[in-house]
Amino acid sequence: MRRRAFVGGVAAAGLIGPAMAQTPLKQEVRLFCGFPPGGTADLLARLLADALTPVVGQKVIVETRTGASGFIANEAVARSSPDGHAILLAGMAAFCVSPVMPGQKLPIDVDKDLTPIANVAGVYNMLVVGRPAPFRLVPEIIDQARNAPGKLTYASTGNGTSQHLAGELFKKLAGVDLLHVPYRGGAPAIQDMVAGNVNMMFGNMPEFLGQIAGGNLIPVAFGAPRASPLFPGLPLISMWLPDFKVVNWFAVFGPAGLPAPLVQFWNKALRAVVAQEAFQKRMVDNGMENLIGSDDALKATIAADRAKWAEIIKSAGMRAD
16 A cells, blocks of 8 residues: 555656556565665665665665675676666766776676666765865965975875775866875775874765864865755865866666666666655755666766776876775
8 A cells, every 4th residue: 555655646746657556576676785884875775775665566675795896796786687676786986997997807897797777876076174284275275286296195095996086187187296195994084184194085075074063174175066055155176177077976787688677667766766855855964966867878977987087097097906
């Protein structure tokens, strides 16, 4: 009864067709996530699982498989039966960075072994500094970096991560030399910024919210194409560097060979979920924006972002550890 009422209400809004009301799913669904609890990917996976369950007519459970930068989960879905009961929440790096990183050995070919279904959410990229840092504005950072090449430092969660790539993009566009300091995870990087041991970090806004609220980190600008409603007055880096646009997105994929009707079934289900006002609020509150679209739109995003980051990787001489 609960599912019938929900489907009817969404259908009235034009978001769901008759195929959704007659679900093709025969058993519970596993939504694989390759990142541990506490991070943005895990949070989004759990929000999706809860919201998808009444929409698709079967329980959706999160299957956490951490390791290998998410590729343990990616491979598990790639090896699953293409019957719609195993889907994957994966991030931009797995499709746009890892495949073009020199020296990177991957267990699967993401283009051949996984089927794009829909992009779901983007995480706002933000430039932050520790309170001890001697600057608060993007032009100040650029000026100081030009006056002291290689002296200003930026943190990341490791070589080849989205934070590292964002820093290299900034360096290229601003024509400056910053020293990259990689860490094993966001927590130690943020701690060193707070302590004044590293100057700045380009990263996912949700990682910084707690320390910003506590006054230990200072938001400087958004690297995303748009400002977040949480910080509506914060400028965009693109005001000074027009081509600086970084979106670390999360999308849903199925195994290779997933039939077109199942791709469209899951795409419609995800659209219905993201259209919910409560779901949108949870996204905003956690530093995410709505990127829902078609499977073809996701394919185009992958192609464009892969070309962009391949150029940055090449120009920076980056290589897998």
